[in-house]
Amino acid sequence: MKKYIDLRSDTVTLPTPAMRAAMAQAELGDDVYGEDPTVNRLEQMAAERMGKEAGLFVASGTMGNLVAVLTHCGRGDEVIMGKLGHTFLFEAGGVAALGGVHPHTLPNQPDGSILLEDIRAAVRADNPHFPVSRLVILENTHNRCGGAPLTAEYTRQVASLAGEYGMKLHLDGARIFNAAVALGVSAADLAAPADSVTFCLSKGLCAPVGSVLCGEGGFIAKARRLRKMLGGGMRQAGVLAAAGVVALEEMVDRLAEDHRRARQLASKLAQIPGVSLKHVMPPSNMVFVNLDEQIPMTADQLANRLKNDFQVLVGVVSQKQLRLVTHYWIDDEAVERAVLAFERAL
């Protein structure tokens, strides 16, 4: 079954044996009635971890971000986000399609941040020509910026700027626990300045499905209605939430191992001629590999060769860039084999 070394993403992680057992034994009820004890437990645990009043279990990170934006914004409102942000690039345009919310994108710096002066300059004046600036979204860790973590201090500065203009801050913390582990702080510290935060259980934390949106009690009550509207009322969802509980209890601290393996992978790949890395010292669990001009292959062709000849799966980002993500199912030997595959394939 584990024929391939799958470095495409940490979303490919299968549930652990402890998760399978917890799922089989989970106490269940109808979550739309608020009666699933396992979902309730997960939501409470998640809220505590994020330092927020309440949590809402959702089907995916995409749904969590969408529900957050719909809860914060009305139709015609504007949301400020990074050009390289997941919500802008990879969520099927949901905030515009389903929320009538207008995205205002700004450049991301290489560390995933958005310059404070760019945000300030993007805020709309009160004028009938303009949409109303309602929300800022930050992403931590920042996926397209190489898995870079944003500090609590930076997040606080953005929150305070947003507050000056009556705007809210949503944190897309899909990998906020990777950020916390990378920076040696708690996830609650990183989430504290934000009005709302989404994090994924289904990535490095290995749960099969789900994310949790956290925020203040009234916000989550409103978000709960929007989740239902979007078709996200999942009934006996405790069977899924049970894996999420195990994810929070057992899978957070070990993310440091994934980061160590990402550094190991990067330092070895960096020695291969024709290859250069976005970060020779990756900040979290992602390694972005650039192919120099002298390599007579596109990233896509190399990915196919790695797959067909070496059973190594990698993500293709662009013509000349690949992404490799370490996770629970990638051990030291898998790292060695992946490096060897690159050496031979090139």
Ligand SMILES: *Cc1c(COP(=O)(O)O)cnc(C)c1O
């Ligand atoms: C994965 C991810 C999401 C949500 O993804 P889903 O696949 O919908 O769970 C959101 N933001 C970021 C930064 C992500 O990496």
